[in-house]
Amino acid sequence: MRKWGLSTHAVILMLLLVLVGCSQRSGGGDDNAKPSGSPAEPSGTATATPADSGSASTSTPDAGSGEKVRLTVYSTIGELKNQEMMKSIGAAFTQENPNITVEFQFPGAEYENILKVKMAANDLPDVFDTHGWAVIRYGNYLADLRDESWAPNLTDTIKPVVTDKSGKVEALVLSEAKDGISYNAELLAQYGIQPPATFEELMAAADKIKTDSKGQVTPFFMSGIDNGMIGGFLDLYATSMYISPQQNQADALLDGSFDWNNWTPLAAKLLDMQKKGYINKDALTAKYTDMPKRFAQGKIAFVFGAPSFADDVYKVNPNAKIGIMPLTTMVDGDTPTFSGGERYTMGAWKDGKHLEASKKLIAFFAKPENMSTIANATKLPPGLKDIASQHEFSPYYDQFKDVRVFPYFDRVYLPNGMWDVMCKTGTSLVSGQTTPAQFSEKMKQEYVRLRKQA
Structure with missing residues (x-):
């Protein structure tokens, strides 16, 4: 019995030492460091690496605080020229907001599987493309954007697609599929x-x-x-x-x-x-x-x-x-x-640490000049009203603007x-x-x- 008692005291003492050590580490400035062995970011890239994308928001400053913010954006856009177009708009946003950098991910065919894994972990990108599932699949993960200045301008055909029964607007529709x-x-x-x-x-x-x-x-x-x-x-x-x-x-x-x-x-x-x-x-x-x-x-x-x-x-x-x-x-x-319905969209993760910065980025993409750039590049009708576009399919979309969209x-x-x-x-x-x-x-x-x- 005495041997058992001594061993128990020894174990308790060891646990106390471990707890003290842990409390000392938690107060250090190393919590946000990249885990050892994670891949390094390629130099000069404007796209976050998969290892970085899950931990995109590591601090909680306001968008206008001057403290550095990094936003990750996931998109289903596949064409290289259109990926570069999206990055150029993101770069223009950073010029106006020097404390906010924007990093794009274009996972291609793996997009859906990656997002499913991230949903299961409740660890999504700051801004992401809902690719047709804004309400049904992603609704519980998205911030309500109904009060954004662009929201009333959603087209009559797309608004019901990205609005739930309560009136919550799930995403900005950059391009509408028809x-x-x-x-x-x-x-x-x-x-x-x-x-x-x-x-x-x-x-x-x-x-x-x-x-x-x-x-x-x-x-x-x-x-x-x-x-x-x-x-x-x-x-x-x-x-x-x-x-x-x-x-x-x-x-x-x-x-x-x-x-x-x-x-x-x-x-x-x-x-x-x-x-x-x-x-x-x-x-x-x-x-x-x-x-x-x-x-x-x-x-x-x-x-x-x-x-x-x-x-x-x-x-x-x-x-x-x-x-x-x-x-x-x-x-x-x-x-x-x-x-x-939705072709390319931008929704904001409701639990993101940089939610206000995410909304600010989405509002920037919603500017008429940026929506026109996107429409002309993708050759698709924009998801907002009164957006000018000039490409070979514009006359057809104008001709059939009143045709029902299911x-x-x-x-x-x-x-x-x-x-x-x-x-x-x-x-x-x-x-x-x-x-x-x-x-x-x-x-x-x-x-x-x-x-x-x-």
């Missing part, structure tokens, strides 16, 4: 075709192009390698079939009562397009990167989605004429629509994980390995399973 159909304007003029308004007219145009060109022009391009093109077609037209008509299935999809046999006609239309030769014969092996060259050479008439490939077309054919049009109707009595179908009406199911099963349908009815059954099974996991 996905419909991109088309080769010269080809349509050559074959005397007006941009179609209904799906039947679109199929008639496809048949005319295929027939009159003797198969030299493919009406539609899709890629099984980059199967988001096939999934994108289904996602766009799911809105036209089930959401945009006056009599729709929106409530049934939200409450889980949707009859998935209704998916079969949509799948059948895609398969019919493939069987009639309206889709490129090498759809299963072609890559998305094959498309711009063919488009530039006049071998493709229509591409579902936005003309984000335009600059690659111009590299091959500087004189190419690309048009954009809303998505055609699928149901009698309906009107054409766009699918979209959020992407999968983001609202399908549980997380269904996008991948739709893309892969759609590709299997085009390959002949899956029937339309089997596609519907697969969608039903995964919809039920993933809703339970949500």
